[in-house]
Amino acid sequence: MRVLGIETSCDETSAAVLEGTGDDATLRSLVILSQDVHRIFGGVVPEIASRAHLTALVPVVERALDESGTGAIDAVAVTNAPGLVGALLVGTSFAKAFAFARGIPVIGVHHMEGHLFATALEHANAVPPFTALLVSGGHTLLLDVEAWGRYRLLGRTRDDAAGEAFDKVAKLLGLPYPGGPHIERLAAAHESGAYHFARPMLRRNQSFGDPDYFDVSFSGLKTAVLNAVKSATLENRLDADRGAIARAFQDALIETLVEKTGRAARQFDRGRIVLGGGVACNATLVRAMSDRFRSRGVQVFAPSPRLATDNAAMIARAGLFHLERGERSSLDLNAFAAQPIPGLVAA
């Protein structure tokens, strides 16, 4: 089957063509157009994002079809939740029109289920069963993936998403948006030790069943950074200490994510951990995970940055899974700002 994937949930306009069956599918093309305009505003402006998708989507799809070497498409998979509803509407409207005109099926895909599939496009072993940590600008989810389509929600953030924490801390430190890559670069150039922030939601005596055993929270860490920035500014040391603060923040966040992910893998006896979402671009995080679990024989998989951030290849792959199960969306497929992942059960 040849699936055209479309992703417009936030600030990337993306289209991809995926061909084949299940875990053997091959990516024929992937085009991602990032909307740089939001940098000026320090965050994504929803209405600007929708309009930019409207302008970009047709040429992006044409390019993906051209690069795939075939115009023959058997089905369309499109992100229809969660995300910016206006942005999602552009993708779903286009996908429905494309499918209707060609007389082929369309399937709506949950954006976070897409992130779960991204790594499998590059690593043949990043397939269930595995523990998944999805860390993006809008979500932080810890899941047990028993099989494709069978997801157990173990933990989530109580407040800010991991990527959001990176972006807000970057702003406090006077770094550009999106902040993740800037913090990582700055942190890598500094030793830890000058500053230390408490690890959020990590207590030694926690056990399975405690409400905060798997959950994370980053608002306290953000406040700790704010206080450090204020003191450093008052003492005229911010320029000198910026890197040390970035390092201490990243150390605290990474240690928390590594510990919570380890708990999940242990609880369900999983030999594989799969990372996804934009924060999975953070090589320091991926290295910390690999270093921590290698000795226990647990493999850690992370997608390349192109597939970690928002892209249509992962949407085509998740769509293919649902299409192969015989699922189809109707032409009244709608866009939703929030919706649970299909197949998700509570812990």
Ligand code: KG4
């Ligand atoms: O998955 P994504 O592209 O979009 C959402 O669905 O949100 O994730 C974007 C997030 C941003 O918050 C960005 O700062 C973060 O991913 N990010 C990083 C890195 N690269 C991107 N965070 C930490 N380290 C990085 N190297």
Ligand code: ZN
């Ligand atoms: Zn995403």
